[in-house]
Each structure stands twice: as structure tokens, then as C-alpha cells.
Amino acid sequence: MSGATIAPALPAMQVHFADTPNAALLVKLALTILGIVIAVTAPLFGVLADRYGRRPVLLASLALYVVGGGSGLIAQSLGAVLLGRVVLGLAVAGTMTAAGALVNDLFSGAARGRFLSQQAAFNSFGGAVLLPLGGVLAAVGWRAPFALYLAAALLLPLLLRLPRGIPGDAPDPAAPAQAPxxxxxxxxxxxxxxxxxxxxxxxxxxxxxxxxxxxxxxxxxxxxxxxxxxxxxxxxxxxxxxxxxxxxxxxxxxxxxxxxxxxxxxxxxxxxxxxxxxxxxxxxxxxxxxxxxxxxxxxTPPAWRGRVTAGMSSAIFLGQFLSPLVLxxxxxxxxxxxxxxxxxxxxxxxxxxxxxxxxxxxxxxxxxx
Missing domain, CATH: 1.20.1250.20 (MFS general substrate transporter like domains)
Structure with missing residues (x-):
């Protein structure tokens, strides 16, 4: 839901900020800026996830998700809305990268394949439910869809239950180095x-x-x-x-x-x-x-899982940005x-x-x- 949830609210947002110079362009940028931020910053979060562990990166990123996503509820200017979208982009880059690395830490072989398929299914189910819900809320007002992002706060207690000693939190210095x-x-x-x-x-x-x-x-x-x-x-x-x-x-x-x-x-x-x-x-x-x-x-070698997963996140969101241009x-x-x-x-x-x-x-x- 991170990118397109607010799409149905864009016309009303443009009317609300009609007095802002270049409002039409900036309102559209509120939708597309997310992909660029993720593509550029995901590698940084990959380094952080490999160096400091998945758990702290996930916790910090999910907190940023709530703050950046929900900021549209109180933003008083179009610039503030865009700043919130940048923060949300950072949060998505961190959560995708650290969560992807964590999946590779905890599963292997056929079990990993099953989990990745289930994860992809729930990604799609989430879009099928949350994106239409964004449209329903947009009929209430342009700020209303931003409230959906606050639901991410419900995941914070679950993340806090992750043990600190999970794989990836402390790379083994004695393990032989493998090159990707x-x-x-x-x-x-x-x-x-x-x-x-x-x-x-x-x-x-x-x-x-x-x-x-x-x-x-x-x-x-x-x-x-x-x-x-x-x-x-x-x-x-x-x-x-x-x-x-x-x-x-x-x-x-x-x-x-x-x-x-x-x-x-x-x-x-x-x-x-x-x-x-x-x-x-x-x-x-x-x-x-x-x-x-x-x-x-x-x-992917274990010591590189965060960085390699980050590259995948960058490729995915760069593809979203390029699609309307290439095709x-x-x-x-x-x-x-x-x-x-x-x-x-x-x-x-x-x-x-x-x-x-x-x-x-x-x-x-x-x-x-």
C-alpha cells in the first residue's frame, strides 16, 4: 500500500493546494517520488542490515513508516506532504531490505521457497484489499487515506518479540568469507x-x-x-x-x-x-x-544478504519509475x-x-x- 494508497486522493489534494506554485506537478510527484527514494537508498539500508542486524533496522524503519506515512494527516503545506513521502520511501527501503534478508536467514531450501511464495501472495492480497480501501477513504477527504499507514504501528509489538540473537544480527567473524x-x-x-x-x-x-x-x-x-x-x-x-x-x-x-x-x-x-x-x-x-x-x-552468501536484497529492492522500484517512460x-x-x-x-x-x-x-x- 505504500505507493498507490493515496492515488485516488490526488485530484482533491491538487484542489486543496491550488494556490501552491506548480501544484499539479508536485501532487503527482507525491506518488512517484517514493520509488526514486527507495531505489536510491535501499543499498544503504542493506549495509546497515548486514552491519548492525535485521532487527534494529526493521524497528527503526517501521517507526519511520508510521511517521512518514501518517504525516499527510497533519501536513499544512504541499512541501510537508512531499517530505513525509520521502520519509516513507526511506522506511519502505529499510523494511523491504531487512525483512528480505531476515527471510533468507531463517529459511532455506524448499521451506524458503514456500515462504517466499506465501509472502508474494499476501503482498498481492494486501494490494487487493488496501488499495480499494484507499479509494473509499478518498471519498471522505484527501487526508483520509493517509490514516491507513498508521496500521503499521500494529506490527511494532510483533517486531519487539523477535529475539536479539536471530541470524544476521551478529555476523560470525570466524566464518569463511564468500564472494557473491x-x-x-x-x-x-x-x-x-x-x-x-x-x-x-x-x-x-x-x-x-x-x-x-x-x-x-x-x-x-x-x-x-x-x-x-x-x-x-x-x-x-x-x-x-x-x-x-x-x-x-x-x-x-x-x-x-x-x-x-x-x-x-x-x-x-x-x-x-x-x-x-x-x-x-x-x-x-x-x-x-x-x-x-x-x-x-x-x-547470496550469508554475510551479503542485506546488501544483495537491497539491490533487488532498488531494481523493483526503478522498474516502476521507468515503466511509463519505456512503454x-x-x-x-x-x-x-x-x-x-x-x-x-x-x-x-x-x-x-x-x-x-x-x-x-x-x-x-x-x-x-
Whole structure:
């Protein structure tokens, strides 16, 4: 909910701050500045998580989340709203990085794959519930959606129960140093960035395409939410089979399924086929991130988990920022963006399947698993 929860409130916020110079631009910046802050600062939190431990970084970041997220309830100027969004971006960078490293500390093998799939499912379920709730609250007033961020305070007592001696809080100086496999890690980052560019077509250009097909705002929200729900269900079902298949191959197959979904959206003559395309894309999307994260975890030495996870956070949010720029489509021709997205997803899927076969041959693994 960190980024888009306040999106329905932006028009009313612009009216409220109409006397502020460049209000239209600054109000939109309140939504997009989050991704840039996260992409830039996540590596710093990765260093802190590896040096001082996951628990203190999580506690500090979650406290910042409550303060920065809820600041819009009392902000008296547009500048104050933007400052709160910057603080929220710092908080998200810290929580994503430290929590991701902690997952790798506490789980391994098939258990880690199951947990990552369940985590991806709850990410999607959270979006499906909280984002429409933000729209409901926006009807009350532009400040109301900011109250949702205060819910994060409920997690602080749970974090305080984490034992101080959990893995990652005190690196073992006697453990032999391992160097990360930066070539493969960079490939994972590139795939995550590329997938986010493709995925963000849905919230960035989907509403305009649906409006051109005469969908009202309520129907638009339901249709976009259905894709997120499909991704959640896919991730949850897949969690029961995690560890049985090569995560690289499954991520590649997920990319190809997303490509089919966006191709359906591109060719859709009406809303029914668009909905089918969104569901197919959600089906594929539910396979991608759990398997990319599982692959990344296999590549990461324990002492580097915070920093390597931070790089993944940067790639994801940089992809969100770049999506409207890389896959921009002229007004009235929004479907063209989905055609380009389908081509990009298909290219990444084919490349990943080929590379997986090469990797498995080099590792001496059977080709069918």
C-alpha cells in the first residue's frame, strides 16, 4: 500500500493546494517520488542490515513508516506532504531490505521457497484489499487515506518479540568469507527491473485503456484488482510445490504467460477479452517474484544478504519509475504499450529458459526438473 494508497486522493489534494506554485506537478510527484527514494537508498539500508542486524533496522524503519506515512494527516503545506513521502520511501527501503534478508536467514531450501511464495501472495492480497480501501477513504477527504499507514504501528509489538540473537544480527567473524556471484545476481536484478516495467503497465496505462473501452471507475478498479488477486492465488497455490522445480525455469515460464496476457489485452475487442488478459497476466505474475527471490537467495552468501536484497529492492522500484517512460503509448492508443510489454516479457522469458538450460548443464543437473 505504500505507493498507490493515496492515488485516488490526488485530484482533491491538487484542489486543496491550488494556490501552491506548480501544484499539479508536485501532487503527482507525491506518488512517484517514493520509488526514486527507495531505489536510491535501499543499498544503504542493506549495509546497515548486514552491519548492525535485521532487527534494529526493521524497528527503526517501521517507526519511520508510521511517521512518514501518517504525516499527510497533519501536513499544512504541499512541501510537508512531499517530505513525509520521502520519509516513507526511506522506511519502505529499510523494511523491504531487512525483512528480505531476515527471510533468507531463517529459511532455506524448499521451506524458503514456500515462504517466499506465501509472502508474494499476501503482498498481492494486501494490494487487493488496501488499495480499494484507499479509494473509499478518498471519498471522505484527501487526508483520509493517509490514516491507513498508521496500521503499521500494529506490527511494532510483533517486531519487539523477535529475539536479539536471530541470524544476521551478529555476523560470525570466524566464518569463511564468500564472494557473491555478481554476474548471476546482476541478471536477477535485470529480470526483476524488466518485469516491473512490464507489470506496471496495469496501474499506469490500464485505467486509460479501460476508459477508452467505456469502463467506469468502479469497474476499472475491479478489473485491475482481479489481476492482483489471480497473482495472489497463483503464489499461494505454488507455495505447496516450492522446491520441486527449478526457480529459474518457473520464472521464465511466468514471463511467457504474462506475455500472453498482455497480448490478449492488446488485441482485445472489448472488456471481456481485456479481463481474460488481465487474469492470464496475473497467473504468470504469481510465479515470477517468488522464484526470482528464491534464485537470488541461492546466489547470496550469508554475510551479503542485506546488501544483495537491497539491490533487488532498488531494481523493483526503478522498474516502476521507468515503466511509463519505456512503454509510453500515445493518448488514444494505450493498447500499443501492452504490445510492447508482451514483446519484452516474451523476450525475457525465452532468454531465461535458454540460460536455465545452459546453467543446468554447467551444474550437471538433469534437464527435465
Amino acid at each position: 556471484r555478481w554476474g548471476a545476481i546482476t541478471l536477477v536484478y535485470a529480470l526483476a527491473l524488466g518485469y516491473m516495467i512490464v507489470f506496471y503497465l496495469m496501474p499506469a496505462q490500464g485505467p486509460f485503456l479501460l476508459r477508452a473501452l467505456n469502463a467506469n471507475p468502479g469497474l476499472t478498479g475491479l478489473m485491475l484488482g482481479s489481476s492482483t488477486l489471480m497473482a495472489a492465488v497463483t503464489s499461494l497455490v505454488f507455495s505447496r510445490f516450492a522446491g520441486r522445480f527449478d526457480p529459474r525455469r518457473l520464472a521464465g515460464l511466468g514471463m511467457l504467460v504474462v506475455a500472453v496476457g498482455w497480448l490478449l489485452v492488446f488485441r482485445a475487442p472489448g472488456l471481456g477479452v481485456v479481463e481474460a488478459g488481465l487474469l492470464v497476466a496475473g497467473l504468470g505474475g504469481g510465479l515470477i517474484f517468488p522464484n526470482l527471490y528464491a534464485w537470488l537467495a541461492d546466489l 509510453a503509448a500515445p493518448a488514444g492508443h494505450e493498447a500499443q504499450g501492452f504490445a510492447a510489454g508482451a514483446a519484452l516479457a516474451a523476450g525475457m522469458g525465452v532468454l531465461l529458459l535458454i540460460l536455465t538450460a545452459v546453467f543446468r548443464r554447467a551444474e550437471g543437473l538433469p534437464q527435465h526438473a
